[in-house]
Amino acid sequence: MMMRSTKGKTRRSFMSRLARSESGVSAIEFALIVPIMLLMMLGFTELYLYMRAKSLVEHTAFTLADTIGQMSQVIDDQSGITQANTLASIWAAAIQLGTPNDLKKNGGVIVTSICETNSTCNGLTYVNSTQAQWRLMGTPKVLWTRKPLWQPSGMASSVSSTNPLPTNWPFRQGDAAVAVEVFYKYTPFSMTAPFWQNAPGAVTFHERVFVRPRNGQALTIQSPST
Numbered sequence: 001m002m003m004r005s006t007k008g009k010t011r012r013s014f015m016s017r018l019a020r021s022e023s024g025v026s027a028i029e030f031a032l033i034v035p036i037m038l039l040m041m042l043g044f045t046e047l048y049l050y051m052r053a054k055s056l057v058e059h060t061a062f063t064l065a066d067t068i069g070q071m072s073q074v075i076d077d078q079s080g081i082t083q084a085n086t087l088a089s090i091w092a093a094a095i096q097l098g099t100p101n102d103l104k105k106n107g108g109v110i111v112t113s114i115c116e117t118n119s120t121c122n123g124l125t126y127v128n129s130t131q132a133q134w135r136l137m138g139t140p141k142v143l144w145t146r147k148p149l150w151q152p153s154g155m156a157s158s159v160s161s162t163n164p165l166p167t168n169w170p171f172r173q174g175d176a177a178v179a180v181e182v183f184y185k186y187t188p189f190s191m192t193a194p195f196w197q198n199a200p201g202a203v204t205f206h207e208r209v210f211v212r213p214r215n216g217q218a219l220t221i222q223s224p225s226t
Contacts, residue, residue: 046188053101053186054205060097061207065180067093068111068219069211077224078149086224087111091148094182107184108151112159113143114177115218123217124174138173140165144221155183158208169210176218181208 068074068090077086094109101107115121116138142164145157159179165171187202213219 042189050186050188053184056098056101057107057182057184057205057207060094060103061180061182061209063097064090064094064109064182065178065209065211068178068180070214071219072213072215072217073220073222074111074113074146075224076146076221080224087146087148098182098184101184101186103182103184104148104150106186107182108147108155109183110145110147110151110155110157110159110179110181112145112157112164112179112181113219113221114140114159114164114179115143116171116173116175117141119174120176120218136173138171138175140171140175140177143218146221151183155204155206157181158206165210174216176213176216177210178213178219179208179210181206 071085073085074090075083075086077083077088078091079088080086081089081092083089090111091109095103098107103109118124118139121141121143140163142159142161145159147157158181164179165177169177171177182205184205185202186205
């Protein structure tokens with residue numbers, strides 16, 4: 001009887017130690033896995049926010065360029081939004097397109113009208129592609145450029161006054177173009193910034209889009225009517 005009792009106690013003691021051992025291993029595994037899972041979730045969240053911010057900048061630039069390309073002129077009014085073609089309306093549209101990015105707080109917009117020195121800068125257009133002038137290479141020139149009053153000074157246009165168009169962009173006499181640039185300053189790891197002083201710094205997204213005006217003429221700008 002004593003032998004059986006001793007064996008029973010030994011078995012129960014072994015099972016108890018095994019249970020405690022498994023509990024300790026589980027606690028260690030939990031302590032190791034949870035931080036890794038949290039870091040992975042944070043990484044995926046930051047990747048999503050980064051891609052969303054960049055995608056919205058591209059979407060804003062393309063949509064705004066397409067809209068402005070349908071205008072025949074722009075009104076040089078930074079405050080009135082009663083007309084769709086005022087500068088204020090264009091900036092308001094850009095802010096709306098960029099949502100949920102706060103474009104007014106952390107971004108900017110630049111619109112540049114480009115004409116051809118020997119034709120559209122002087123109001124001349126060649127609607128017939130068989131005309132000899134239309135086949136001649138044109139010389140692009142910046143007609144005007146505007147940006148919002150709230151835009152930071154550090155967000156400067158990349159459209160050069162000497163070479164306003166990309167070298168591979170065909171431009172002939174009678175042509176015109178509009179360049180739309182959208183900026184957004186994105187700060188990664190904003191959720192952990194208070195606890196992570198060495199987190200990567202802000203990056204500025206910059207998207208530039210060129211379109212041709214639908215009416216074939218240079219996009220002009222006029223003073224608001226009084």
